[in-house]
Amino acid sequence: MQALLNTGSTINEGKLAKGGNKYSEEYTKECAVCWMCAEDYAILGCPEKVAVISRDGKHMVAVYPKVTEAMMSGHVFIPRSIWANVVVEPDTFSTGSPRYKGSPVTVEPTNEEVLSAEEIVLKLYMGGE
Template sequence: MVCIEALLNTGSTIDEGRLAKGGDKYSDAYTQECAVCWLNEVDYAALGFPEKVKVIRRDGQRSVLVYTKCTNDMRCGHVFMPRAIWANVVVEPSTFSTGSPLYKGSLVTVEPAEGEVLSAEDVVLKVYMGGE
C-alpha cells in the first residue's frame, strides 16, 4: 500500500473556531471543517489523489480516517489537521512535563483509505469510550 511519512501540525482555523465556540461541535459543518488532513499537491498525488486518508500515530496505536484537502499552503512531507478531536487521536500523547501534548511536529503515517469519516461524537465513543 502507498503511504507517506509526514510531520503533523495542528492548529485552529477560522471556521473551526467559529463552529466550536458557537456550540456546533456535533454538526456536519464541524465534521467537514475539522475531519480533514491538508496535504501538499505532490504528497496528494503520491497517495493517488484519495478522497480520504487514514492518519496513523507514530507508534501505530491510534489512527483516524479523515477527508483530504489538497493545498499549496503545505510543504512536502508536512500535513495539517485542524485542532479538534480527529487530530487529538493522533498527536503525540507525551506532554514532556508541560501538561500539553505535542500539537506541532508529530511524526505520522498517511495512507489512502476507504470508509466512513466519523462524527466528533462517534470518535469519542469509539476511541475513548471503547464503544462502536
C-alpha cells in the same frame, strides 16, 4: 507516506467550536480533514479519504484530504479537533500540553469511514457505540 503533523485553530473551527457546534456536519467538514500539498496527494494516488496513523501505529483516524498550496511536501495539518487529538503525540515534556506540532505520522489511502466527532468519542473514549 511519512509526514510531520501540525495542528492548530482555523477561523471556522474556532467559530464552530466556540458556538457549540462540535457535533454538526459543518464542524466535521471543517475539521475531519488533512491538509497536504498536491505533490503528496498525487503520490498517495489522489484518494477520497486518508488514514493518519500515529508514530507508534496504535492510533488511526480517517479524514478527507484537502489539497492546498499552504502545505510543503512531507507536512500535513489537521485543524485542532478530536480528529487531530486521536493521533497527536501524547508526550507533554512536563508542560501539561501534548505535542500539537511536529508529530511524526503515516498518511495512507483508506476506505475507512470518516466518523463524526460524536462517533469518535463513543468509539474511542466510551468503549463503543
